[in-house]
């Protein structure tokens with residue numbers, strides 16, 4: 001049995017849904033299908049999820065929602081008409097949306113989660129209807145019925161362990177099951193969504209729960225590339241990646257796959273294949289436990305923006321027992337998580353996601369660190385990017401960091417910080433956000449393009 005997830009671009013129009021149906025028909029093992037909400041049909045288009053968010057925000061402010069409601073209903077109406085489905089399915093969707101928008105909004109987060117989830121929920125109902133209309137026996141399965149139980153953390157749910165036991169029952173179903181991605185239910189029965197892009201997580205949970213032979217993640221590119229194609233023109237394709245590599249790359253900006261979606265498949269030992277709905281015969285990228293690192297010690301280069309770094313120095317910091325704990329305690333008290341913490345003898349930097357700080361919170365945190373820890377200096381740098389050079393094979397080679405820093409130097413990019421864990425799966429460089437594209441291109445040229453422009457050739461040697 002295979003679980004196949006189709007992303008927003010794969011289910012954005014009737015034409016795309018026909019391709020999805022053909023992909024399902026081509027392999028009877030594709031029994032569990034996860035769908036996203038209709039995504040972008042062209043570059044300037046708006047995802048249904050974003051339309052739903054705009055709708056919810058207007059409703060919460062007491063503003064008219066007619067325009068957004070019509071736009072969303074029309075997306076489903078166009079699809080249903082082009083697929084020759086009956087008018088009832090569109091009426092049902094319109095009714096459901098009107099009910100949701102008029103529902104109790106005293107708890108804003110729950111109200112928004114219910115609206116956001118309807119994007120995938122209505123699409124799953126519509127698609128199951130279409131499969132039956134073309135002779136493929138299919139049922140829509142609600143995540144509650146399936147047993148996807150998650151933490152009660154709106155917009156950021158985590159899967160609870162009992163889910164996997166619950167999902168086993170789906171193995172006995174004979175027909176194709178169409179499950180909406182992106183949400184589950186708390187133990188108390190509240191609908192809760194995962195973070196954005198979370199339909200990938202639903203697919204991975206289902207694959208683990210039914211012990212699938214493969215989790216296929218269908219999107220709009222032939223494979224995962226070694227660098228983001230929106231930054232590097234025509235980057236090389238990746239044939240195989242390890243779970244650890246994909247997780248690091250997704251975390252650092254490879255938006256093609258959600259970083260939290262690897263864990264369920266990894267724990268259950270299920271291979272993941274990223275494939276293209278528009279070109280299903282292309283082999284795609286296979287994500288497995290181990291790969292041959294000898295040809296490509298570096299698997300990929302990712303970058304993400306939206307970080308800031310807090311720099312703290314204090315003479316003899318290394319001798320002060322409990323300094324690190326007290327520093328991190330302040331962040332914990334303020335509900336802030338951190339990403340990296342490169343340190344020296346007398347100083348340390350903490351890199352965190354900038355969106356966690358309001359100006360007031362920033363001022364309070366800096367003041368608390370200064371007074372409670374009695375530090376010599378404290379400063380904060382905004383608009384930072386994190387660049388990750390990722391590859392499990394790096395550990396067996398000498399000279400990778402030298403090649404990377406040489407590439408930065410040639411591109412004229414100042415490295416603000418470097419961090420490398422002892423596992424050597426990745427090397428992290430912090431740079432100013434505006435330098436990130438230049439840095440990624442320089443690293444791509446160094447590790448993948450075999451250009452002649454390297455003035456300081458360094459040959460990688462195996463340890």
Ligand SMILES: Nc1ncnc2c1ncn2[C@@H]1O[C@H](COP(=O)(O)OP(=O)(O)O)[C@@H](O)[C@H]1O
Pocket residue numbers: 006007008009010036039197218219220221223224225226227228229230253254255256257
């Ligand atoms: N390294 C990468 N390899 C492939 N695609 C990438 C990479 N980094 C970013 N992307 C982007 O991810 C997109 C696919 O993800 P997404 O738009 O979320 O698809 P879906 O609609 O299938 O969920 C690609 O079109 C591409 O622009």
Ligand SMILES: N[C@@H](CC(=O)OP(=O)(O)O)C(=O)O
Pocket residue numbers: 006007008009036037039047049050119181182195196197198199200
């Ligand atoms: N529709 C949701 C969940 C999702 O996974 O979408 P997509 O498959 O289009 O990335 C979002 O936009 O966040």
